[in-house]
Amino acid sequence: MVRNTSHAVMQQRHEAHDSLDYFPTPPWATRALCEWLLQYDMLGCMTALEPACGAGDMSLPLKEYFLQVESSDINPLDFGYQRDFLFGDAPPTDWTITNPPFRLAEQFVAQGLRCSKHGVAMLVRTSFLEGASRYRGLFEPHPPTDILQFVERVPMFKGRLDPKGSTATSYCWVVWQKYNQTGTRFHWLSPCRKKLERAGDYDR
Numbered sequence: 001m002v003r004n005t006s007h008a009v010m011q012q013r014h015e016a017h018d019s020l021d022y023f024p025t026p027p028w029a030t031r032a033l034c035e036w037l038l039q040y041d042m043l044g045c046m047t048a049l050e051p052a053c054g055a056g057d058m059s060l061p062l063k064e065y066f067l068q069v070e071s072s073d074i075n076p077l078d079f080g081y082q083r084d085f086l087f088g089d090a091p092p093t094d095w096t097i098t099n100p101p102f103r104l105a106e107q108f109v110a111q112g113l114r115c116s117k118h119g120v121a122m123l124v125r126t127s128f129l130e131g132a133s134r135y136r137g138l139f140e141p142h143p144p145t146d147i148l149q150f151v152e153r154v155p156m157f158k159g160r161l162d163p164k165g166s167t168a169t170s171y172c173w174v175v176w177q178k179y180n181q182t183g184t185r186f187h188w189l190s191p192c193r194k195k196l197e198r199a200g201d202y203d204r
């Protein structure tokens with residue numbers, strides 16, 4: 001058997017069961033979602049909740065588009081405030097948007113759908129779309145309205161942003177729009193990293 005032990009493949013996310021799964025999101029990947037959402041919603045008049053904000057790498061680009069962004073995390077890293085998103089009621093918002101801890105992603109979607117007026121968007125590994133039990137528990141009862149598949153790789157690493165890093169893991173945004181439900185649509189997110197990266201994105 002030939003094993004693929006390339007650096008990129010080795011960057012896949014294998015996390016301990018109780019890990020908080022802190023993998024910050026390169027800001028351009030969040031801008032890609034917001035640019036896409038602008039065709040449906042006037043984000044500048046809306047509120048967003050980032051309920052697993054870590055150090056704020058997703059919250060900051062969200063603030064470029066939304067009127068107000070509330071940020072929290074079970075273990076905030078000098079950003080936002082402390083809250084377990086899955087414990088008790090979440091605050092009402094127009095949109096819930098995050099890169100959730102992988103093993104809790106289904107619960108994050110369910111809680112997001114409860115507290116969001118307009119919709120939920122989750123950045124997940126594309127492999128999240130597979131799996132019979134996830135299909136039965138999440139996608140069948142709550143079909144997403146849109147899958148936004150990145151054509152480019154979105155390099156994510158445990159505990160740090162790395163503008164030079166590479167990855168073999170494929171990511172997509174999964175979106176549940178509450179006012180535009182006509183089955184699940186598939187979209188490519190065409191190459192946009194260069195256009196959506198900003199000076200200072202990796203400086204914090």
Ligand SMILES: C[S@@+](CC[C@H](N)C(=O)[O-])C[C@H]1O[C@@H](n2cnc3c(N)ncnc32)[C@H](O)[C@@H]1O
Nearest residue numbers: 020022023024025052053054057074084085099
């Ligand atoms: C993949 S990281 C994403 C960080 C940030 N959203 C970003 O994209 O840069 C997942 C985050 O979920 C947080 N987290 C894990 N369990 C949580 C919970 N029950 N409630 C709130 N946050 C949680 C972790 O502390 C971690 O910061």
